[in-house]
Amino acid sequence: MKAVVFHGPKKVAVEERPVPKLQDPKDIIVKVQATALCGSELHVFRGHQPSPTDFIMGHEFVGTVVQAGSEVKSVSPGDKVVTPFTVSCMECFYCTHGSSARCSKCLLFGSAALDGGQAEYVRIPYADGTVLKAPAEINDRALVLMADIFPTGYFGAKNAFGMLQPQQEASEATVVVIGCGPVGLCAIVSALEYRPRHLFAVDSVPSRLELARQLGAEPLNFAEGKEKMTQRVKDVTEGRGADAVIEVVGLSPALRTAFDLLRPFGVISSIGVHNAEIPWSGNEAYGKNLRIQMGRCPVRSIFPEALPVLAKNQEKFSFMFDKIMRLTEAVEGYDLFDQMKVQKVVFQP
Structure with missing residues (x-):
């Protein structure tokens, strides 16, 4: 064969x-x-x-x-x-x-x-x-x-919303998906089932960002600068940052971006396949009261x-x-x- x-x-x-x-x-x-x-x-x-x-x-x-x-x-x-x-x-x-x-x-x-x-x-x-x-x-x-890829995207969204604090409804949440490849787009569709207040999609490939927009997320092009992207998320959250970030890329810079976009007590749901060191210190995670779920679907x-x-x-x-x-x-x-x-x-x- x-x-x-x-x-x-x-x-x-x-x-x-x-x-x-x-x-x-x-x-x-x-x-x-x-x-x-x-x-x-x-x-x-x-x-x-x-x-x-x-x-x-x-x-x-x-x-x-x-x-x-x-x-x-x-x-x-x-x-x-x-x-x-x-x-x-x-x-x-x-x-x-x-x-x-x-x-x-x-x-x-x-x-x-x-x-x-x-x-x-x-x-x-x-x-x-x-x-x-x-x-x-x-x-x-x-x-x-x-x-x-669809169950994996669904798993990423389920963990993100499932780990929100009990006092917060999904409909009040601001969520970011980092990576708009096939799994990321599946995560976007799955996240929209929870009807979050804001759903952002981060990538640098225009065609992928356009697909994310068509599916219902607001695109953020990180090639235009991290500060601009971060400010947009803060603008809709009274300066706090995202309630949850679904990280799909599997590279250390993407995981760091997820951390930086997140508010204190926020959730990172990482379904990317990682091979490098975690890009933050224990002290940084402690200082943000980070909650995180990583791994295979x-x-x-x-x-x-x-x-x-x-x-x-x-x-x-x-x-x-x-x-x-x-x-x-x-x-x-x-x-x-x-x-x-x-x-x-x-x-x-």
Whole structure:
């Protein structure tokens, strides 16, 4: 089969690889119908996140079951499924407490630990706890968003609003989303479900800021200067700063900007993949009474909550599917996405 293989920073190749086989009675084999390129994969592609090589990329994919192990009960050959980007058993402490991202059996698709879905076929361990049948309320194109980026954006918004102080209604809140790539735009749509008083979107790419505006956020271009951006947030909050900031970028300067825009006792909900040091001191955090939630979205756990929000808003995301490419064009697709020339890339094997 054809597969996209990682060979080091800025080096991917489409190669012939063996079709995966069942290795355990809990496994399934899925024929991939669509597989998307995620912004978090750019951390590996760009070399920001040190990684081994020679594995198949891809953790956002949908497809059809072609083989099922003898212990698999939830799906059968012929079923169309969507796969969250990490393996989960749905039996351990973390899975049974809404934290499937840290399942005791957790493996990340598209890593040295487990080949991913940017291929014609993919093996899925612990299928009963990992995959879900394609829900009828989501169209075929939008379904791939439920593998990662929409639940992740939803998770960022849920944490931001859920951690507001009890005395504050969501409708009174001023919230900032930093990063208007695909996940950031999903966070914007999710945040708007809470009807905040003000919702700002921060980026430097004009096309992304325009999409944020169309979705309902007020755009702030940080290329025009941090002072201007900070002043606008203070203008609508009587000088306090934002009640919550959703940080999506995964880079230290973005996290620092989130901290600087925040009021005392404010919330940072960070869903970006970070590899650098935290850009503030303990004394600074103490002085602001910082409250923060960071980390990976538990897609399998949060799927039932996020699904109706995407179903309601799925037509707003048509721009995500402007660049559909053959899997054999993956090298070009990575370059386009790396250079931010497209919002999203979806490959079809």
